Amino acid sequence: MSLHEIAGGVCRALTVKKDGPSLYDVCDPVLQAYRGGDPHLGKFYRTALGNPPLRALLRRTGLPALKDPDRLAGLRAALTEARDAEAPDWAAIGAPVAELMDGIGVRHPAPPAANAPVRPPGIAEIDRAIRKTGAHLLGSFGKNGFIPTYAAFNLIGDADIGGREMLMALTGLNARGYKNSTLLFSLARIFIAHSPARALINPPWRGIAEPMWEPVQIRHRSAYYDAFFTEALLGFVETGLASPDEAGAARRAIADMVDFCLKTSAEEVPSHDGSNVRVITALAPGRHPRFSRFFAQIKQDLGFGIYVPDCDTTACSFSAATQAGSDDPILQQPLLDFYRGYQVRAGANEPVVTVPLNDNIDYEGGVVTWIDNLAGERPYGNDLDPTLNLDILEVSFRNLNRWQIIETPQRLETVHRIIAFQKRLVESGAFKNPRSHIYYLPELYSAYFGRCYAAFIALPLAAQRVIDPGNVFALIRARVLGYVQGDLITHEMNPFDAALALMALAHLGAEVSTFTPALHCIVQGLGEGGRKGPYKAYEWNKMKTPTRILVGGPEVTSAFVLMALALARKRMVAAS
Structure with missing residues (x-):
């Protein structure tokens, strides 16, 4: 405005x-x-x-x-x-x-329909955006000692x-x-x-992901965010576009963030078999979330004093650490045994979803969000998000051998039931409905499915057949591509929308020619962030209650743009 x-x-x-x-x-x-x-x-x-x-x-x-x-x-x-x-x-x-x-x-x-650009940007323009976003993340880490993310209230609600x-x-x-x-x-x-x-309070905006324009934004650090910043910096190094100094700084930042995820943010919780398991909490104790004193007090006053672990932060932290080559003993825990206790079985433990805001979908086979701490606290009740369940599949594929998933019938059954949950969601078309998602948008579900699909097809063919004997992943791939190609990229986007679309297209093996609208949006948007970064802050994820609380930041946009462009560039170079 x-x-x-x-x-x-x-x-x-x-x-x-x-x-x-x-x-x-x-x-x-x-x-x-x-x-x-x-x-x-x-x-x-x-x-x-x-x-x-x-x-x-x-x-x-x-x-x-x-x-x-x-x-x-x-x-x-x-x-x-x-x-x-x-x-x-x-x-x-x-x-x-x-x-x-x-x-x-x-x-x-x-968003209104958009005219499709004729030609994609050149590789030099893509490389420039990759270097800018990579430097932004490393500069932010160097300045702050971590890469911050921000939360902001939208009082008009969801x-x-x-x-x-x-x-x-x-x-x-x-x-x-x-x-x-x-x-x-x-x-x-x-x-x-x-x-x-x-x-x-709620001005109009371009695209789907909401820009975080609110004047009061709460800066903080979380293992969930560090996991994705780790993936982004791994992608930056892999492109070969980082200078030797930048590559060294990226590796040091990755090591620090993995340590923050697996050690600083870890806590012990009771499992359903009577044992204790170490999981990852989204807000570490004490000074570690890096709130200012002012906002720490406001957080307490607003009723957010207790924060329990969650299944998504745990899955994404384990995945990022695995990709970074960590050998921390915590990764030996077969998370599927723990997640099985939080998996919905229709007619048996279905009331575990106490806040069914997305009751338009069938929860059977899905894993809920929040984990009881040792004190048995569950301040948010529990809900169930489809995208979270993609993250559980993705980390399981990356640790297939370590956790002996195929060799352990109970673990394999847990995976099969999550896949069946995703199949029903996508076959019904509900994945395209924002109401179906608790913390994310359909476009982010699409990008995260691409990330999950890439981990799946990296497995040996024999393992793929055991995990997905009904070719469900092929079905979901076709439906998600149909949404991204036929809907998302044919309408006006902002750079964050475009990054998510590009991640989905690149991971799912779409034709390189389909990258053009998203690439143009990203390249043309470079510089929109002004002094705060290459790009503006947009909605990454959200809480729908107590009101619409958006989470994102300029660094978050840089991370997703970086990941998307690195994937697209690799495909484009291979096709040239």
Whole structure:
């Protein structure tokens, strides 16, 4: 948005005619100051929603529906119960908020069709982008001692979260602080949706992945991110475009990040067979996530004090370490034995998915996200994401011999059931629906399937036949390519979209000629990041609750562009 547009939006928000009670008329009498009850609810309200800038923007936005005194009283009574009850009835508390969420009109982006460029960029232009993104990652590591990623709140919320899904979250999440934040963010987004401030908080953008334009971004470090930065730097070295100094710096950074994943971020958790297993948590303890003191306190105040391990960070960390040639003893653990305990069996342990926001898909055979820590804590309840399950397959293929998967019937069955889960998802077409994904976008699912497929076809043919006797991977490959070639790259993209499309096309063996739209978008976008990097920050992954929290950063975009261009360049050179 231009400064003129921002100024106009602010002016309209500050001067709009008020029509009904505002967010603050509803909440101040209940949450601004009180004694007893749950102190976190009021602290969250004052920190996240009652802060002066947001209060100024929303104070004149009223809801006509709340002119009804009975409806207003019912909403305040619900907030009072959330504040005071020792064991709140969250379904009843959320009901009046859910009723108000109808018609807030948050939709997924629908990019217009784009004209296809005739010729691809030259290899010299591709090499320039590879060198720029590689240097950006190494420069960031040298400056910070790690490669940062950022989180940012989008207060308008996620298009897939309506009143029904909000109630799922309130009743399925475990931590009271997380329920509090979900309740209040859901209430706030109703007022934002009806405010002129909506255009400031959620401006339109180009492509699918959302740019992280928000002024407040929380910088941090995670093993999940380090795993992908490791893969990107491995790709940089493999291109041969890194100078000797850069190659040496890349290897040192890779060694440090692998150590951060496997040692600093490791913790012991109980397995379902009674043993303990070492897994990887997304946020390491103490100073290691590298939050500033200010944001560390805000994180605590907003109800994110406890962070448990997850299956995806564990899989991606093990995969990156395997690719980097690590021989750490932690890699000897056959993760499939552990994941089997978190795998859904229809009619048996299906309630393990307590937050079924994507209940449009069949969970049978899928592995859920969150891992109970030694204290048995599960603050986020549990959910199930299809892309996570691709990462489990990918790390299993890379460790096929080490974990003796083919030789162990139970492990092979676990793999077969995950593949069957993916087959149903793709055959139904649900993989293209953003609602089917908890933490990712369909375009990222496509790129990650490409990554998984590359690991699969690198196996001996005999092993491929045992793992996939029904040729499911060929079926999924055809459907994913159809989506990427027929939909994604035929519409307007931003550089992050284009990088994901290119990763899928290159990994899945598409014709080199199909790379052209994505390559053009990436090369033409070089420099858009200004002083922060070669490219802007875009949405990599997200949390749909308590509101839409985006994770990404300029370094993340550089990493995915680097990986995509390295793959495409290799194919293009081989074809020339």
